[in-house]
Structures are given as C-alpha cells and as structure tokens.
C-alpha cells in the first residue's frame with residue numbers, strides 16, 4: 001500500500017479488475033475463492049471419471065473400455081481427487097478463514113500465495129492431457145499405475161507416467177508453498193493476545209497439516225524423481241535387474257502417502273468441532289485434549305507407513321511394529337471422537353445443513369476408522385489387501401471423512417463468504433441424497449471385498465454381480481446429487497436472504513465479528529484477544 | 531479513526547519488522563523442505579545398508595565369499611527350496627535342476643540351474659536372487675554363483691550353471707526352511 005493516509009475503501013481502486021484481478025491477486029479471499037472453485041471443478045472432473053469406472057463395473061465382463069483405459073481412469077481419478085479436489089479445498093478454506101479467524105489483515109506471504117494457486121491449473125492439465133494426446137495418436141494415454149506409481153509398472157509405462165510425475169512435482173511445490181505461507185501466518189500474524197493455545201481448532205489442524213506437508217511432500221518428489229531417472233537416464237533405483245529394489249519405492253511412497261491421508265483430514269478435524277459447537281450452542285469440549293491429540297496423530301503419522309504393504313514381505317518384528325503403531329493411532333482418534341460427541345452432549349442442538357453434514361460425518365468417518373483397524377491387523381490384511389474392502393475403507397475416510405467434511409465447511413462458511421444464505425431446503429436434500437447414495441455405493445464394496453473381489457481390475461467373478469450393480473447405480477445417484485450441490489452454491493453466490501454478521505446464532509470466533517461478506521481488507525484494525 | 535495500513539496495526543511490530551520476520555521464518559521452512567528432499571535421497575543408501583544387515587529385502591551377498599572354515603552343525607537339518615522366474619523380455623527357459631535340498635548348516639553344497647536361449651540371437655541375462663524368509667537371506671552364504679556376473683547365451687545354447695553355498699550355522703533356531711528364488715532379467719546392451 002503506497003500510503004497510509006488514505007482510507008482503505010478508496011485504495012481499492014488500485015486493484016486491477018476482470019481477469020487480471022484474478023491472475024495477479026494477492027488478496028487472501030480472492031485466492032481462497034480460486035482454490036475453492038478449482039477444487040469444485042476438479043471434484044466434478046474426477047467424479048465423471050469414476051462414473052466411467054462404475055459404468056464398466058455395472059456388469060461383469062468388459063463392456064465399455066479396455067483394461068488399460070480402465071486403469072488410467074482409476075489412477076487419474078485418485079490423483080485428481082486427492083491433489084486437485086481435497087487438498088485445494090482445504091487450502092482454499094485456509095486462505096479464506098485463517099486470517100479472519102486469527103484477526104490478521106491477510107496471509108503473511110501474499111505473492112507466494114498467488115504462485116501457489118497458479119501452479120495448480122497447469123498440473124491438472126498435465127494430469128489429463130495424455131487422454132487427449134492419445135486421441136491424436138500421441139502416446140498411449142494417461143498414467144495407468146493407480147495413484148501409487150508402483151514400479152516396475154511405472155518404469156515400463158508410457159508418457160502418461162512422465163506427465164503425472166511432472167504434475168506431482170508442480171502440485172508438490174504448490175502445496176509446500178501454501179504450507180509455508182500458513183505456518184508463517186499462524187506464527188507471526190495472530191492478533192495481539194491470541195496465544196497458540198487460544199488459536200481456533202481449524203488453525204491447529206492446518207498448522208500440523210502444514211508441517212506434515214513440508215516434511216513429506218519432498219520425499220514424494222524425490223521418489224518420483226528417482227522414477228523419472230530410472231525411466232530415462234539409466235539409473236536403477238527401483239530396477240531389480242540393475243541392483244535396485246522396487247520395494248524401496250513402496251517405502252518412499254508411503255512415507256509420504258500415509259501422512260498424506262492425515263494431511264487431507266487434519267484441517268477437517270479442525271473445523272468440524274467449530275461447527276459442532278456452533279450448532280450445539282455450547283463451547284467446544286476438551287480443547288486441549290483435541291490439540292494434543294492432533295499433535296499425537298501428526299507425529300504417529302510418519303512412523304506407520306509400512307501398513308500399506310504388509311504383504312510385500314517383511315520380518316515378523318517389523319510386521320508387529322507397524323501393526324501396533326498403526327493401531328495406536330486409533331487412541332488419539334478416539335479422544336477426538338469423544339470430544340466431538342461430548343461437545344454436542346446436552347447442547348441445544350439444531351440441524352441446519354452444516355450440522356447435518358458434521359453429525360453424518362462423525363458416523364461415517366467413524367466407520368472408516370474402524371475398518372482401518374481391521375486392515376491394520378496383519379493377519380487379516382493378508383486377506384483384505386488389494387481388495388474392495390480397502391477401497392470401501394478409504395472412501396469412508398476420504399469421501400465421507402474428507403469431502404463430506406469439506407461440504408459441512410462449505411455450508412457453514414458460504415453465508416460468510418458470499419453474504420447470502422444458501423437455500424436450506426436444497427441443502428438438506430443435498431445432504432440426505434449424498435449420505436444415502438454414498439452408503440449404498442460403498443457398503444456393497446465392503447461385502448465384495450470381504451468375499452475377495454480385487455481392486456483395480458475391470459472385470460469380476462459372477463458372484464459379485466448384484467452388489468456391483470447396486471454400487472454402480474448408487475454411484476450415479478451420488479454423482480448426480482453433487483450437481484445439486486453446485487446449484488446450491490451458484491444460487492447462493494447469485495443472491496438470497498442477506499446473511500447477518502454472525503450468521504449462526506451459536507457462532508463463536510473472530511470471523512463472525514466481521515460483516516458478511518467481509519470487506520476486501522479484513523482487519524484494518526487488529527482485534528485484541530483477552 | 532486514524533486509518534491504518536494493513537500491517538501497521540500489528541502492534542508492537544512495524545510493517546518492516548513483520549515482513550523481515552515473515553521472510554526469515556519462510557526461509558527456515560524452505561530449508562526444512564530441502565532437508566526432507568535430501569532425506570529422501572539419503573534413504574536409498576540407508577535402505578541398502580539396513581537390508582544388508584537385516585535381510586529385509588531378501589537379497590543375498592552378490593560377491594563370492596572367501597572360504598572360512600565353518601563348523602558343520604550336524605544336529606540341524608535345513609531345507610532349501612529353489613524356484614525360478616524369467617522376466618518379460620528375456621527369451622530363455624530357466625529352471626533349477628533340483629526342487630530342494632536338505633543340508634547341515636556349515637556344509638558347502640553345489641546345486642545346478644539350467645538356462646536355454648530359445649531365441650535366434652545372442653542374449654545376455656542377469657539373475658537376481660531373493661530369499662524368503664528375509665531374515666534367512668543374510669545366513670545363506672554363496673561361494674560361487676552364476677548370479678555374480680552376466681550370463682550370455684548363443685542362439686539355442688543350453689548352459690548348466692552351478693551355485694555353491696552354505697548356511698551359516700548362526701542361522702536363528704526357528705528357521706528350518708527357506709526358499710531361494712532367482713529371477714532372470716534381460717541384460718543385453720541395447
């Protein structure tokens with residue numbers, strides 16, 4: 001800002017408008033909006049891909065596509081949902097809400113913030129371009145290894161693998177930049193009087209996520225770089241013939257990959273308690289216990305990675321270690337569940353859409369966690385590994401625990417962000433349609449998984465036909481329900497009943513002290529926390 | 531009210547102080563990220579060392595051992611099973627001449643493997659061993675092995691290849707059976 005003598009409303013005219021506003025913006029709310037919009041678009045793209053998969057699985061046999069294309073859809077679906085839908089959604093909320101919640105005027109490093117976002121669209125293009133190139137006879141399509149990049153398949157694969165490797169590099173740089181920004185903001189920009197232990201839970205969730213990202217994303221970047229040099233420059237990191245070891249890739253990948261699943265959820269664990277307290281109209285239960293549990297989970301997350309490949313062959317002591325340490329994660333997780341439920345206990349609860357999503361989230365995410373415990377059992381995992389049981393498990397954690405959590409956040413903060421109330425009736429419809437079709441999609445997958453149906457295979461034995469048909473029909477219902485979500489959002493952005501500053505009767509926290517929508521520059525005067 | 535610049539309001543820090551504090555912390559974080567990238571590459575040699583000590587990945591010694599006189603432990607019998615695999619791209623047949631042998635720890639034994647080139651060209655292959663359970667791999671000691679070097683076969687040629695090895699008597703008591711598997715990879719210079 002060039003001058004301090006002009007009031008802020010007048011300084012606005014410095015900002016470019018139209019497309020240039022978005023390309024050059026360093027405003028945390030603009031950037032947050034871009035992250036959230038990008039996330040929603042990619043959520044639909046990734047969803048469309050998986051409907052292709054469910055259409056193929058509607059019946060046994062091969063109807064619509066060859067196995068290689070099927071594998072491409074599986075891999076790109078997962079990469080998009082994880083890196084381009086869930087992570088940007090969480091980052092979008094961070095940009096929008098962290099400065100508001102801690103009473104800061106903006107993020108600490110606004111220009112870095114802008115770069116962080118603008119790396120995302122190119123990487124989404126890199127991920128999906130090989131599909132288009134293949135139509136023109138260039139290359140043989142997108143990455144077909146699943147999201148895990150396992151060699152030797154990823155060393156033998158076509159150009160889709162190279163595209164995915166570069167996409168992961170960009171996505172990695174983007175999320176490390178975003179994380180650094182969040183860490184710096186949280187440490188240096190809090191309002192006077194807001195000690196760390198007075199930070200909102202969402203800020204805590206993100207702080208730990210950001211540390212995990214800075215520590216583990218570079219390991220993924222290193223691992224895929226080794227893949228790249230194995231593919232093109234004659235190294236043998238993972239090539240057994242040259243003295244390398246493909247299992248080592250699994251260690252490197254999951255050293256990142258397991259923390260990644262908590263990276264996706266910690267921000268959600270942050271704001272769900274805030275939603276619960278708002279709609280229970282009483283303070284969050286066990287703030288300290290929750291903070292310590294988040295830290296415990298963050299710390300344990302980096303020491304349990306090998307539970308993803310128990311069956312790859314490991315000495316028994318290693319199996320036991322990874323089994324017990326994995327199961328140990330459920331202890332702090334149980335503390336969190338207890339606090340969430342206790343927060344609602346005897347509250348005067350109402351069930352607006354955000355609360356519906358939050359309560360549904362507790363139940364569904366709980367199922368995800370419990371089935372994880374089943375998989376953490378080495379003896380059981382020998383049977384369930386690479387089966388549809390695993391697929392169902394991680395969709396309860398990632399679709400219910402991740403995406404539906406994010407949806408709770410969207411409904412919770414949308415009135416604050418837009419200044420308009422969303423359509424409550426449609427929001428409730430969206431919740432029930434989503435919750436019911438989600439369960440109908442994935443409960444059958446537990447059953448076929450227990451009965452031995454393998455994942456990542458486009459065909460299956462006849463005895464799985466009925467369950468797969470149910471799952472496919474429900475998946476289409478689930479997909480279509482999300483169009484309602486998009487409609488509710490657009491409708492709310494366009495207009496609606498004006499939202500008050502506080503929006504929700506029981507809302508607590510600095511973001512609710514500002515007008516809805518908040519002014520372009522939020523806290524021109526920093527609030528003081530007592 | 532006196533309008534304030536964004537960051538001026540961050541009392542007691544001035545805007546410049548805050549910016550330099552931000553840049554400093556950001557730089558520290560970049561170092562952490564760089565450190566974990568380095569860590570990823572450092573994991574490669576670490577992994578190899580760990581595996582050669584613990585046998586985590588089932589690899590055996592890949593150079594001939596100079597013979598030391600090991601005491602033969604006649605009180606134990608160890609069964610070693612052999613399996614073989616030919617990796618895609620290698621036009622060979624390859625199999626062990628015996629499915630398994632039983633031997634006392636410390637006793638040197640010779641077993642034979644046979645490879646045949648079924649293509650019309652000279653083909654070079656490299657055998658990669660792996661022992662299950664992994665813990666046993668550090669106790670299976672090779673004196674001589676066709677896997678120490680590349681093997682070259684002329685078109686149609688058949689070669690019988692020896693493996694001389696012994697089991698280290700220090701093998702943990704609860705292991706009485708192990709499997710030695712060889713995968714032959716294509717290694718022709720292109």
Ligand code: HEM
Pocket residue numbers: 148261262264265307308309326327329330333368369370371372373374375376377381384385386390393394397398401402
């Ligand atoms: C107490 C909690 C949890 C436990 C004990 C647990 C345990 C496991 C285990 C053992 C596996 C490997 C199964 C196999 O491949 O055979 C697995 C897979 C997976 N879990 Fe969990 N999990 C838990 C929570 C979560 C959460 C919170 C998330 C995500 C936010 C998550 C996401 C995943 C994913 C994505 C996979 C599959 C990865 C792949 O192979 O593609 N899990 N889980």
Ligand SMILES: [Cu+2]
Pocket residue numbers: 257258261305307308
């Ligand atoms: Cu895991």
